[in-house]
Amino acid sequence: DTAVSQTPKYLVTQMGNDxxxxxxxxxxxDTMYWYKQDSKKFLKIMFSYNNKELIINETVPNRFxxxxxxxxxxxxxxxxLELGDSAVYFCASSQVLRNTIYFGEGSWxxxx
Amino acid sequence: ILNVEQSPxxxxxxxxxxxxxxxxxxxxxxxxxHWYRWETAKSPEALFVMTLNGDEKKKGRISATLNTKEGxxxxxxxxxxxxxxxxxxxxxxxxxxxxGKLIFGQGTTLQVKP
Numbered sequence: 001d002t003a004v005s006q007t008p009k010y011l012v013t014q015m016g017n018d019x020x021x022x023x024x025x026x027x028x029x030d031t032m033y034w035y036k037q038d039s040k041k042f043l044k045i046m047f048s049y050n051n052k053e054l055i056i057n058e059t060v061p062n063r064f065x066x067x068x069x070x071x072x073x074x075x076x077x078x079x080x081l082e083l084g085d086s087a088v089y090f091c092a093s094s095q096v097l098r099n100t101i102y103f104g105e106g107s108w109x110x111x112x
Numbered sequence: 113i114l115n116v117e118q119s120p121x122x123x124x125x126x127x128x129x130x131x132x133x134x135x136x137x138x139x140x141x142x143x144x145x146h147w148y149r150w151e152t153a154k155s156p157e158a159l160f161v162m163t164l165n166g167d168e169k170k171k172g173r174i175s176a177t178l179n180t181k182e183g184x185x186x187x188x189x190x191x192x193x194x195x196x197x198x199x200x201x202x203x204x205x206x207x208x209x210x211x212g213k214l215i216f217g218q219g220t221t222l223q224v225k226p
Contacts, residue, residue, distance in 0.1 A: 004155070040218065041218060041219065042216055042217075042218055043156075043201070043203075043216040044216070045213055045214065048213070056213055090155070090156075098143065098144060098205055099161070100146070100158040100161050101146070101148075101156075101158065101214065102158070103155035103156045103157075104155055105153075105154065105155045106155065
């Protein structure tokens with residue numbers, strides 16, 4: 001079983017649409033994250049949840065809204081998609097804050 | 113602004129060569145330095161988490177050292193094999209934050225030719 005799984009893996013959608021990327025971890029970890037790989041290939045943190053509580057909320061447009069229904073899930077909802085939102089989004093988890101991070105395989109979002 | 117820099121950006125070596133690359137990070141408020149290995153079309157996988165100045169960690173043919181006073185870490189690969197081809201990422205975790213916010217470098221992409 002994949003430890004951190006995210007769906008969909010590939011998503012092509014039109015500008016203005018609303019879409020969600022789902023993430024689940026079966027590691028029993030307390031902390032989950034969303035990272036974005038930017039155009040220069042850097043991995044940059046967007047959000048972090050610890051025990052369903054929002055811990056990190058970087059300077060991300062409020063069109064991006066994370067939702068954590070329980071410790072094992074952290075979904076990313078994006079409203080009114082823009083061309084610049086095209087990127088690879090990685091979900092991740094760790095046992096506690098600061099520990100080794102386990103990444104999902106990424107979701108390739110293309111906005112056309 | 114906290115910067116994490118890795119050099120070189122890319123590296124091509126022959127099978128059997130040993131190689132090393134560098135990660136530079138802020139030397140103040142240090143908490144931990146992570147190394148990850150990222151193969152194409154896969155997810156980044158953790159190699160090491162280093163916290164103490166002078167730390168040395170080893171995993172098979174890969175090892176890493178840490179100097180927190182001067183803000184650098186080296187990753188060494190002994191006798192490179194084609195399967196070592198990947199991007200190697202380092203990430204800095206500051207001690208002033210209790211949020212677990214890792215700051216990643218851009219990575220060093222290693223290509224090992226058979």
